[in-house]
Amino acid sequence: MRVLNAEFLRSIVDISQRKFVGVSEVGFIGRSNVGKSSLINCLLTRKVARTSSSPGATKTINLYKIEYEYKGKRRWIILSDFPGFGYTALPKNVYENWERMVDSYISENTFIKRIIWVLDVRRTFDRLDHLTLNWLTLKKIDFSVAVTKVDKVSKSEALMKKDELLTVVGDIPIFLVSAKQGTGRKELLGHIFDSVV
Numbered sequence: 001m002r003v004l005n006a007e008f009l010r011s012i013v014d015i016s017q018r019k020f021v022g023v024s025e026v027g028f029i030g031r032s033n034v035g036k037s038s039l040i041n042c043l044l045t046r047k048v049a050r051t052s053s054s055p056g057a058t059k060t061i062n063l064y065k066i067e068y069e070y071k072g073k074r075r076w077i078i079l080s081d082f083p084g085f086g087y088t089a090l091p092k093n094v095y096e097n098w099e100r101m102v103d104s105y106i107s108e109n110t111f112i113k114r115i116i117w118v119l120d121v122r123r124t125f126d127r128l129d130h131l132t133l134n135w136l137t138l139k140k141i142d143f144s145v146a147v148t149k150v151d152k153v154s155k156s157e158a159l160m161k162k163d164e165l166l167t168v169v170g171d172i173p174i175f176l177v178s179a180k181q182g183t184g185r186k187e188l189l190g191h192i193f194d195s196v197v
C-alpha cells in the first residue's frame, strides 16, 4: 500500500463542476474543527488539504486526486473534503445552505463509494450527530466512522468511545485515529482503498 501522488484538484460547490466521470470518490464529513483536513493529510503523508485555525472557514467541497498502489494495482481516486457543519456561530441560513449543497452533491454523485464521518473522541454524541446519522441512513450511502484525536485521551477511553458509538450507530466500521500521531492510518487507508474496488 503506497500513496504515489496526491494533489489538490479544485474547490467546487455543485456536482456540475465535478467532471472526472467514472472516477471513484470517498468523502469526509464532520463538524468544523474535528480534524477532517488533518486526517486527509495524515492519510496521504503530505500536506495537501488546507487546515485552518478559524472554524467554519471552508465553504466549498475540496477535491483531491490520489494516485496509489494497492494490492498490486495502480489506480487513482478522488478524496473530497466537505465543509464542516455544526459550527454554532453560523447563522441558520448558512447552515441550511450547507445542508442543501452537501445533500444535493451526494445525492447526484454516483461515483461516491463511501463517506468517512469524522468524530472527535472527546465529544459526546449529540443532537446534531443524530441528525447526521439519520441523514446518512436516509441517503443509503455506505459510511464509516473515524474517531479522531485519540492522542488526546487514554487508550481505554478511546476503546470505550468506540463501544459507545457501536451501540448508537450500529454495525458499521469504526476506526480510532490520530492525525497527529498517525494512529490507525494504515487501517483506515486500506479500508478506503477497499471501498473503491
Ligand SMILES: Nc1nc2c(ncn2[C@@H]2O[C@H](COP(=O)(O)OP(=O)(O)O)[C@@H](O)[C@H]2O)c(=O)[nH]1
Pocket: 030, 031, 032, 033, 034, 035, 036, 037, 038, 039, 050, 051, 052, 053, 055, 056, 084, 148, 149, 150, 151, 152, 177, 178, 179, 180, 181
Ligand atoms: N491533538 C490532535 N489535534 C488534531 C488532530 N487532528 C486535528 N487536530 C487539530 O484540530 C484542529 C482542526 O483541524 P482541521 O483538520 O483543520 O479540522 P477540520 O475543520 O475538520 O478540517 C487543528 O488545530 C488541528 O491541528 C489529532 O489527531 N490530534
Ligand SMILES: [Mg+2]
Pocket: 036, 037, 038, 050, 051, 052, 058, 081
Ligand atoms: Mg478543514
